[in-house]
Amino acid sequence: MAKNIQFIFNPSELGAGTRGASLGPEAIRAAARTQQKSIFKDYKVVTVPNQNELLDSPTPYKFAKYIDGLLSVFENLAVEIHSCSTRGVFPIIVSGDHSAAAGTLKALQKENPNKRIGVVWIDAHADIHSPYTTPSGNIHGMPIAAALGLNHEHLAKNQVDQSTLTLWNQLKSAAFNPQDLIYIGVRDTEKEEDKIISDLELKNYSVEELRQKGLQECLTEMTTKLGSCDLIYVSFDVDSIDPIETSYGTGTPVANGLLFAEAMHILNYFAQHPNLCAIEIVEVNPCLDDEKNKMAEHALALIENLITHRPN
DSSP, X not given: OOOSEEEEEEOOOTTXXXXXGGGHHHHHHHHHHXXXXXHHHHSEEEEOOOOGGGGGSOOSOTTSTTHHHHHHHHHHHHHHHHXXXXXXXXXXXXXXXXXXXXXXXXXXXXXXXXXXXXXXXXXXXXXXXXXXXXXXOOGGGOHHXXXXXXXXXXXXXXXXXXXXXXXXXXXXXOOSOGGGEEEESXXXXXXXXXXHHHHHTOEEEOHHHHHHHOHHHHHHHHHHHTTTOSEEEEEEEGGGBOTTTSOSOSSSOOSSOBOHHXXXXXXXXXXXXXXXXXXXXXXXXXXXXXXXXXXXXXXXXXXXXHHHHSOO
16 A cells, blocks of 8 residues: 555535535545445545535625635645645545646645646546636636746736736746646547647647557556646546446536546556656535445546555
8 A cells, every 4th residue: 555645635616616615625535434445544635615605695706706815715725735745645636526637736845945846647637728718717627827827918818907816826826837738538628728829839649649649658658748848737637538337426527538447547547657746636526426425436446456556
């Protein structure tokens, strides 16, 4: 069993468009209890304070909903990532919605200011909108732009007010560089995102490419591409998996995704990488699960398996 692992539960769902992702971390723990698994007893679990009570009132930030609360969540998350860093503990972060990843990357960059971070983003969505381009205002569609420090003003379709822009500039970081981003399984994007992906020459390994070239060959290519990075962060959205394989227990399921076995292989592969600094699992939503708690059960299986592949 791998040692020096800690779970960080970040149950914020401020960035989501539907409610229930905040229950994801505890749904995974409930799945472990149901199956009489001791994983959350064997490893320390720390829960980050959230600001989900803000969801009980309308947000004044139309194009970056509840961004004020997310700033506080990011600060709380940074405290826990700093604690792991100082103790030499590997964090497995289990978050509500995917906006959390912008906070994780900001905190990782703060802990490692002179290191180059590579990002493996496993998701049905590119999540590279900004307040200027967002069709919904939900920040779970913006974490990549935030962590790259981008505004996309040249593609603006929204009139962003100064108060929103001020908070957005506080939320942003320059945690990593575009050339150090790898998408896996992205298949649901808007035209603005397509333009950004093209302009930045971002690499997306589609489900089709993974199968045509072979999963292992693609993973080897990814390792080569990230070879100049000092650290690697893996962000895994459960909607990267085809919902037929798991369930519809996530906010934005998209057909034609990864097989569950493919997702497990990818996570297990990166779990063994010597430069891996954090893994984050997001967007389990038991309120939307059409098969009781099946999505959480699948997330639990992924977590258990990647831990077995971590070096001792």
